[in-house]
Amino acid sequence: MRRWQNSGAAWDRWADSMADPAARLNQPLLAALDLAPHHILLDLASGAGEPALTAAQGMGSTGRVLASDLVPAMLAGARRRGGGIDALSFIAADMTALPLAPASVDRISCRFGLMFVPDAAAAAREAYRVLRPGGIAALLCWGPQADNTLFRLLDTVLGGVPDLAVLFRFAQTGSLSGLLRDAGFGTVTESSLRQSALAEGAKPFWRPTLDMAFAPALAGLSREERALLEHRITAAVAAETGMDGRVPVHLHARLVVARKD
Ligand SMILES: C[S@@+](CC[C@H](N)C(=O)[O-])C[C@H]1O[C@@H](n2cnc3c(N)ncnc32)[C@H](O)[C@@H]1O
Structure with a gap:
């Protein structure tokens, strides 16, 4: 919980400029x-x-979208950006x-959320309880760290951040699907989402990820110390930058889709 109480401002600050990558994942x-x-969508x-x-x-x-989060400070950015959307409600x-009532x-x-819940099995059972029969749950989690350039690069420069491991809790194929099947979901499918982009090596394209995912470590x-760290990140990026001044940035996430029969 403390991880997120201190991260809300950074996530809000970067959310607008991260809108493009966010859209590609959405x-x-x-x-x-x-x-x-006309659907009611619960976003966890x-x-x-x-x-x-x-x-x-x-x-x-x-129709209605219920935006929910454990930490009210994290929802502050969502309230700021979504305040004018009639179909949107917020639940801490x-x-x-x-x-919420059953069904x-x-x-x-749930986009990149379940891995942070210590009792993820309880969260999966709760999702099953509130979803109506025939309803669909779709969740995104991260694939392996090695396939995610920004996490790999920043974690290496920081010397290995113990807190970061939780992001990759469901990185292994089938682990999140298994959790959802155990919770009662009948049909569960899993697929890999891979994206690659070329970033300008001279620009701090890594700063939003540093600020958001590494907030507790920073x-x-x-x-x-922060300036020195950024200098070391710049050097690490330069080592991966091609002759054209661009650096390949890869992303690997898993999409798990579960239906309640
Ligand atoms: C990586 S952020 C994801 C935010 C957003 N879905 C996105 O993709 O940009 C993870 C969120 O999980 C929330 N969270 C952690 N534990 C939770 C719990 N038990 N119940 C609800 N939300 C939780 C945190 O407060 C944080 O806002």
């Missing part, structure tokens, strides 16, 4: 949900707002104990 997640304008661990904000923009007058709630939502989304650094 697209397959939202497509898997097969959302209709919404943080600064995605995919709840994007989904809410496509809702009709009877632990996903292992949702204040009360049509769809559930919290105690002085201004000088």
Whole structure:
């Protein structure tokens, strides 16, 4: 919980400039949900707002998106950006104990959230409880660290951040699917999402990830220590930068889609 209480401002600060990469991750997640304008979608661990904000923009007058998160400070950014969207509501709630009736939502989304919940099996059972029969849950988690350039590079420069391991808790194929099957979901499919981009090596394209994912590790650094760290990151990026001044940045996530029979 403390990890997120101190991260809300950084996530809010970067959310707008991260909108493009966020959209590329939202697209397959939202497509898997097969959302209709009248649906009630519960988004778990919404943080600064995605995919709840994007989904809410496509809702009709009877549809609703419930953006939820354990930490009210994380939802502050979602409230700021989504305040004018009629179909959007906010709930501060632990996903292992949702204040919702059984079978009360049509769809559930969760982007990079379940891995942070110590009792993830309880969260999966709770998702199953509140989803209506025939409903769909779609979740995104990270694939292996080695396949995710930014995490790999920054973790190496920082000398190995123990806190980071939790991000890759469901990196192994089948681990998140198994959890959902155990919770009762009948049909569960899993696929790899891979994206690659070329970043300008001279630009600090890595700074949003550093600020957001590594916030707890950076919290105690002085201004000088932070400057030294950024200098070392720049050197590490330069070592991976091609003759054209660009550096390949790869991303590997897993999309798990589960249906309640
Ligand atoms: C990596 S952020 C993901 C935010 C957003 N979905 C996104 O993709 O940008 C993880 C979020 O999980 C939330 N979280 C952690 N434990 C939780 C729990 N037990 N119940 C609900 N949310 C939780 C954190 O507060 C944080 O906002």
